[in-house]
Amino acid sequence: MSSAATRPAGPDRLWSVDEHLEDILTTVRPLEPIELQLLDAQGCVLVDDVTVPLSLPPFDNSSMDGYAVRVADVAGASEEFPAVLEVVGDVAAGAAELTPVGPGQAARIMTGAPLPPGAEAVVPVEWTDGGLGEGPVAGMRARSLAPEGAEGHVRVHRPAEARAHVRARGSDVKAGDLALEAGTLLGPPQIGLLAAIGRGTVRVRPRPRVVVVSTGSELVQPGEGLGSGQIYDSNSFALTAAARDAGAIAYRVGAVVDDAETLRSTIEDQLVRADLLVTTGGVSVGAYDVVKEALAHVGDEDEPGGGIDFRKLAMQPGKPQGFGSIGPDHTPLLALPGNPVSSYVSFELFVRPVIRTLMGLDDVHRPRTTATLRAGKALGSPKGRRQFLRGAYADGEVTAVGGAGSHLVAALAQADALIVVPEDVEAVEPGAEVEVVLLG
Known part of the structure; x- marks a missing residue:
């Protein structure tokens, strides 16, 4: 990863949202691929195309408990005039030796069992007298299904067309078909498909390990008592949860006090398990903005090529931001502001x-759409700043939730969208079309 700190950017430069994002994404590269067992690969992105080595299903098989028959032998069968067939054997799922079905014969067959030679269709047990007195499935699994006086025979009450209730070989996928494309995010159905075609391992990009560090001597862990001037540390919980929601393996570090050496030591200790570091708080211009103090000169001497660039963005909330790399592997670090809404x-x-x-995903952004601003107050926005307001979106309409304050975490919990107000717009009236970032 190249260093953001090497780019010329005066301390008074105001970066646009798009410039900052482009600067970040041009320096971040996908993680190197690894081979993982299937269950370990869940949530990872596939590196290579996967082709099907064998057809699914690999043989013709029954989709029902019933009888494998020849079509001609059950043609015209009815309740009044059933077809009476000799039962020549049983076919269970996994059966290796199959008894052929000849004229006037049938074979008991279970769901998923291979269709025996000579059989052309399967009649469900419910179409026969095979399950009388025991229920259809129980009767099928009994060895003697025929009524008294018809030992070894079954009466079929309905005709069947060719291939009825037969799952054809390759009806799911055929050998040589593309099973999954490179770039596919592996969820439960994809893991199931890989297992079904016999793959025990798969090459993927691993889920990134994200370490979240919050800063502030005023922060107290939830569950503990609050002292004077203290607040609970909510940012690290929200950001860790957000990182997991994005697909990462996320680790939360308890709040670090406002001491530059303590913070730097904490971050250095976390490098061993981090593909990405995220800090929250301490990036503004206050006297205790320890993230800037601890990291502003990283890379100047001991870590060539690294460094953190602290900058101001033309956005609200979230004007102060930091970005760069740290450590011998140039691990990317994003320093976010400390107010809860700004941070999120x-x-x-x-x-x-x-x-x-x-x-390694191609589409890395939240989906966006346009929506109609519902009736209410006009939305104000500072000139020259791109504002992101919390909103509730439904059916093409969006309603602003809460005020513009960057501390209003309760309103954030009610929002499922961000309303985007462009830099050159100072007010948005109800009924106007607005851009919306969908968070859900």
Whole structure:
């Protein structure tokens, strides 16, 4: 990863959202592929196309418990005039030796069992007298299915067309077909398909390991008592959950006090398990903005090519941001502001795309759409800033949720979208069309 700190950018430069995001994504590369067992590959992105080595199903088989028959032998069968067939054997799932079915004969067959030679269709047990007194499935699994006086025979009450209730070989996929394309995110159905075609392992890009560090001497862990001037550390929980939602393996580090050496030591200790580091808090211009103090000179001497660039963005919330790399492997680090809404919005706009890029996905952004702003107050926005307001989206309409304050975490919990107000717009009236980032 190249260093953002090497780019000329004066301290007073105001970066646009798009410039900052482009600067980040041009320096982040997908993780190197590894071979994983199937269950370990869940949530990972496939590196290579996977072709089908054998057809599914690999043989013609029954889709019902019933009898394998010849079509001609059951033609015209009815309740009044059933076809009476000699039962020549049983075919269970996994059967290796199959008894042929000849004229006037039938074979008991279970769901998933291979169709025996000579058979052309399967009649369900419900179409026969085979299950009388025991229920259809129980009767099928009994060795003697015929009524009294018809030992070794079955009466079929309905005709069957050729291939009725038969799953044809290759009806799911055929040998040589493309099973999964490179770039596929592996979920349960994809894992199941890989197992069905006999793959025990698969080459994927691993899920990125993301370490989240919150800063602030005022922060207290949930479950503990609050002292004067203290608040609970919510950012690290929200960002860790967001990283997991994005597909990462995320680790949360308890809040670090406002001490630059302690923070730097903590971050250095976390490098061993991080593909991406995310900090929250301490990136503004206050006297205790320890992230800037701890990391502003990283890479100047001991880590050539690394460094963190702290910058101002033309956005609200989330104006102060930091980005660069740290450590011998130049692990990317994104430093987010500390206000809860600023932190979360920054994650969605910048960190989530980084995680998805590390995973090797092509589409790294949240989906966007246009929506009609519902009736209510006009939305104000500072000139020259791209504003992201919380919203509730449904059926092509969006409603602003809460105010513009970057501390309003309760309103954030009610939102499933971000309303985007462009830099050159200072007010949006109800009924206007707006761009919406969908978070759900």
